[in-house]
Amino acid sequence: MSLFKIGSLAAKPGEKVSGHIEAMELVDGSRLPIAVTLINGAAEGPTVFVGGGAHGDEINGVRAVIDAVGRIDPARLKGRIVAVPVQNPLAFRARYRLITFNQLDQQNMHRAFPGSPAGDMASRNCHLILNDIVVEAGCDLVIDCHTGSTGSYYPPLVFVSTIGPDEAVRRSLAAARVFNAPFIIAAGGKAGVYAMGSMLHMVAVERGIPAFGCELGTALPAEARHSDLGAAGIRDVLIHLGMIEGEMGPRRTQIELEEIHEVRSERGGICDYLVSPGDEVAKGQAIARVINLFGETVHEAVSPVDGYVTTCTYWGSINQGERLARVARKPRT
Numbered sequence: 101m102s103l104f105k106i107g108s109l110a111a112k113p114g115e116k117v118s119g120h121i122e123a124m125e126l127v128d129g130s131r132l133p134i135a136v137t138l139i140n141g142a143a144e145g146p147t148v149f150v151g152g153g154a155h156g157d158e159i160n161g162v163r164a165v166i167d168a169v170g171r172i173d174p175a176r177l178k179g180r181i182v183a184v185p186v187q188n189p190l191a192f193r194a195r196y197r198l199i200t201f202n203q204l205d206q207q208n209m210h211r212a213f214p215g216s217p218a219g220d221m222a223s224r225n226c227h228l229i230l231n232d233i234v235v236e237a238g239c240d241l242v243i244d245c246h247t248g249s250t251g252s253y254y255p256p257l258v259f260v261s262t263i264g265p266d267e268a269v270r271r272s273l274a275a276a277r278v279f280n281a282p283f284i285i286a287a288g289g290k291a292g293v294y295a296m297g298s299m300l301h302m303v304a305v306e307r308g309i310p311a312f313g314c315e316l317g318t319a320l321p322a323e324a325r326h327s328d329l330g331a332a333g334i335r336d337v338l339i340h341l342g343m344i345e346g347e348m349g350p351r352r353t354q355i356e357l358e359e360i361h362e363v364r365s366e367r368g369g370i371c372d373y374l375v376s377p378g379d380e381v382a383k384g385q386a387i388a389r390v391i392n393l394f395g396e397t398v399h400e401a402v403s404p405v406d407g408y409v410t411t412c413t414y415w416g417s418i419n420q421g422e423r424l425a426r427v428a429r430k431p432r433t
């Protein structure tokens with residue numbers, strides 16, 4: 101066993117070390133600190149990256165990482181863990197989804213992987229996470245914890261890309277199932293948000309590094325039931341990989357879905373939902389009604405497919421063209 105080093109941090113075998121590594125330079129000449137925990141096990145085993153906070157308002161994911169990593173005893177760990185509970189510290193400081201301090205550049209870290217050391221702020225941040233942490237550590241698995249953004253609510257689900265070397269896809273799906281969320285979206289190559297590319301889990305799998313992400317409720321309010329599910333899922337995956345001892349939690353029924361469809365409002369107004377996140381819906385079933393400010397129903401949105409509601413947008417009001425919901429289609433049999 102050797103020293104586990106990332107940036108200025110180093111953990112000896114059997115040791116857990118936490119601190120901040122320095123990222124991009126800011127307007128005042130300071131360097132953006134990224135909190136990292138390295139756990140170097142006392143015995144050989146896989147290396148796992150566990151991250152949260154790529155979007156700065158998604159606290160349940162941040163908390164899941166902190167809680168999962170906090171329970172690891174390095175003396176009993178086989179392998180290594182590198183944890184980055186907040187991958188996007190600028191957005192985290194602002195309690196906001198995106199990097200907020202530059203109106204010109206691409207700001208969404210979840211659309212900027214693999215990133216570039218010569219790119220904009222999001223791109224540099226992504227390059228640091230992927231190149232200087234995930235690749236540098238030699239990770240065998242990437243777990244990226246998210247929630248819906250403020251106003252957007254997900255049932256707990258995992259998302260996996262199926263575009264990449266067969267073995268990486270197989271290992272990604274196996275780990276994602278072990279995570280034990282009620283829903284699994286295997287979306288690579290199909291329609292919908294998790295097939296857009298430029299996301300950490302997609303880029304990792306394309307490069308042969310098994311990976312999956314999870315959605316754990318919503319940004320506001322932060323909810324322990326969701327962060328607890330995430331922390332338990334991470335623990336079960338570490339057991340699955342043989343890195344820690346223990347019994348996995350009782351297995352849930354899991355529903356596997358594929359392409360995700362957006363349901364957008366054709367009118368502006370106030371919206372009433374007729375379904376909840378996680379509900380099964382049939383093609384053509386009414387999902388939400390939009391009323392105008394005079395109380396008249398002006399639009400009834402329906403599900404475009406047979407599937408399950410994976411997101412509702414709980415702003416209460418809606419502009420024409422904004423997303424009311426997402427529905428993930430059941431696989432064609």
Ligand SMILES: [Zn+2]
Binds near residue numbers: 154155210247249
């Ligand atoms: Zn997110």
